[in-house]
Amino acid sequence: MPHKKAIVPLLDDITPEAEIVGAVNTVFYHANGRLQGTILDGEGFVHGLINEGYTVSGSHCVLAGAGGAASAIAFSLLKQGCDRLYVQNRTQAKAIELVKRLKRTFPEKNIQAYVPDNQMFDIAINGTKLGMSEEDDLPFSESIIQRSNLIAECVLAPDMTKLLMTAKASGKQIHKGKHMLQAQLDLMLRFMGVDL
Structure with a gap:
């Protein structure tokens, strides 16, 4: 996770989104x-939401995190109409x-x-690594969880993080991190030129 920003100066070029985010994955x-980098965390996250039937356009979102993945997610949420x-x-x-x-871009x-x-x-949306360990604190307060319709995770493992378990126990809709990866x-x- 920490190398998403450190690798950028080593590349020959990066996509415009990666340049704005300042990270590649x-x-x-x-x-x-030539080595070209891009960041797919944000686009993958948003496509994962859409694939599961959720709407980003017109939404009000709260995001935990400001690192590479969270930055990419923020960019893609706004690009898709958040x-x-x-x-x-x-x-x-x-x-x-x-x-x-x-704000410079949007x-x-x-x-x-x-x-x-x-x-x-x-x-x-949890855009942090909080949740990878069961000892981790929640990325959001109970108040934010209660005031949110959908609780979405970026952490891939465990499948059900403490955040998702807390949200589910509160009757909230949940969205697992695996949808972003898929x-x-x-x-x-597609970025590598493979036709699907």
Whole structure:
């Protein structure tokens, strides 16, 4: 996970989305020896939602995280028509920096580096690694979980994270991290020139 940003300067070129996000998770070695990188976390996440019947356009979302995966997810949510995006991060300065980058690309969108106490959310997304270990804290407060219609996860394993179990026990709809990975596989093949 931490190498998504560190590898960028080593590549010959990156896609526009990867440039805005500042990270890559897929590198293609071209026949001419050039290395091209892209980030598919965000697009994969959004396609995973859509494939499961959820709508992003017009949605109000809250996102935990400001790293490579979370940045890509934020970009793709806004690109697909998310109307309001609230970013929370353990380090507030990183959330503010992400919001500044997003506002340069999406100046018409309502993007904030805080989460209002009374806001209802269509989707709450964990874009952090919290949940990989059962000892991890929840990425969201119980209040945010209660104010969200759908709780979505990026963590692949375990299949049912503490966040998803908490949300399910509260009667919330849940979206597992595996849907992001499944959608990314097709996107990865297309990026590498494989016809599907």
